[in-house]
Amino acid sequence: MAKTPTRNTSGRGARDLRVRVRTAKGRKLSSTLWLERQLNDPYVQRAQKEGFRGRAAFKIIELDDKYRFLVPGARVVDLGCAPGGWCQVAVERVNAQGTRAGKKRGRVLGVDLQEVEPIAGAEIHVLDFLSDGADAKVKAWLGGKADVVMSDMAASASGHKGTDHLRIIALCEAAAELAFDVLEIGGTFVAKVLAGGAESELQMLLKRAFAKVAHVKPPASRSDSSEKFVVATGFRGHPTDGRSPEGGQAEK
Numbered sequence: 001m002a003k004t005p006t007r008n009t010s011g012r013g014a015r016d017l018r019v020r021v022r023t024a025k026g027r028k029l030s031s032t033l034w035l036e037r038q039l040n041d042p043y044v045q046r047a048q049k050e051g052f053r054g055r056a057a058f059k060i061i062e063l064d065d066k067y068r069f070l071v072p073g074a075r076v077v078d079l080g081c082a083p084g085g086w087c088q089v090a091v092e093r094v095n096a097q098g099t100r101a102g103k104k105r106g107r108v109l110g111v112d113l114q115e116v117e118p119i120a121g122a123e124i125h126v127l128d129f130l131s132d133g134a135d136a137k138v139k140a141w142l143g144g145k146a147d148v149v150m151s152d153m154a155a156s157a158s159g160h161k162g163t164d165h166l167r168i169i170a171l172c173e174a175a176a177e178l179a180f181d182v183l184e185i186g187g188t189f190v191a192k193v194l195a196g197g198a199e200s201e202l203q204m205l206l207k208r209a210f211a212k213v214a215h216v217k218p219p220a221s222r223s224d225s226s227e228k229f230v231v232a233t234g235f236r237g238h239p240t241d242g243r244s245p246e247g248g249q250a251e252k
Helices: 029-040 042-050 057-067 085-093 134-142 161-182 200-209
Strands: 075-079 107-112 122-126 146-151 183-194 210-216 227-235 249-251
Touching: 042 057, 057 085, 057 183, 057 210, 057 227, 075 085, 075 134, 075 161, 085 107, 085 122, 085 146, 107 134, 122 134, 134 146, 134 161, 146 161, 161 183, 161 200, 161 227, 200 210, 200 227
Parallel strands: 075 107, 075 146, 107 122, 146 183, 210 249
Antiparallel strands: 183 227, 210 227
8 A cells, every 4th residue: 555645844844755655465575666666756657647558658759859760651660569658659750640730641560479459540460570471561561661660678587687688689689680671771770778788799780781870778768777779770771781880870
């Protein structure tokens, strides 16, 4: 049960207004701490107020505010789209529902291993993007190639920081490989990674394929998290076409 925050009126300043959660019988301390963090997270509160399915929606909002890849008319693929917050943002920004008069109408395609509750303006499919023929299915559903491939996926946590880092880098590399097959020239790839020292090969791969590669930690990403995002813009073609890794421009 959560305690109602109180305010000190004695003149000595405001008391701690954080919501504190009592440890319930059968609930682990880690679960209690997670719940308390959620209740006090301003992004969680904003997501609830603004109708987003999770605080992660603000990460893609902040990234797009800086790099402007979710433009009206863009065709977007969201890999591992559950619960759907990134799709919700993309639908609005690319004008997938055609509600912005005078603007091109885009498309948003979300894929995930599990069923996802429908999102107005988005087309959601159950798909293992690592399976054979996944790229062909994505292009068939889109009716062509994509302008943006984005991913907020993370591998299941093992509890070992080094192992988790390697897993998410491998997942990001796999997402990049699909992006190479489905992106239009000039397209954008956005994906979550974890800081940990194994990103050099991924960065070289992306520098071969994109004009610019940036690594960003948006404000909505928790300060105690090692996650950051790679934003690769200006797709030039599959990196096996012979371009050198020095061909791209890296940013921090």
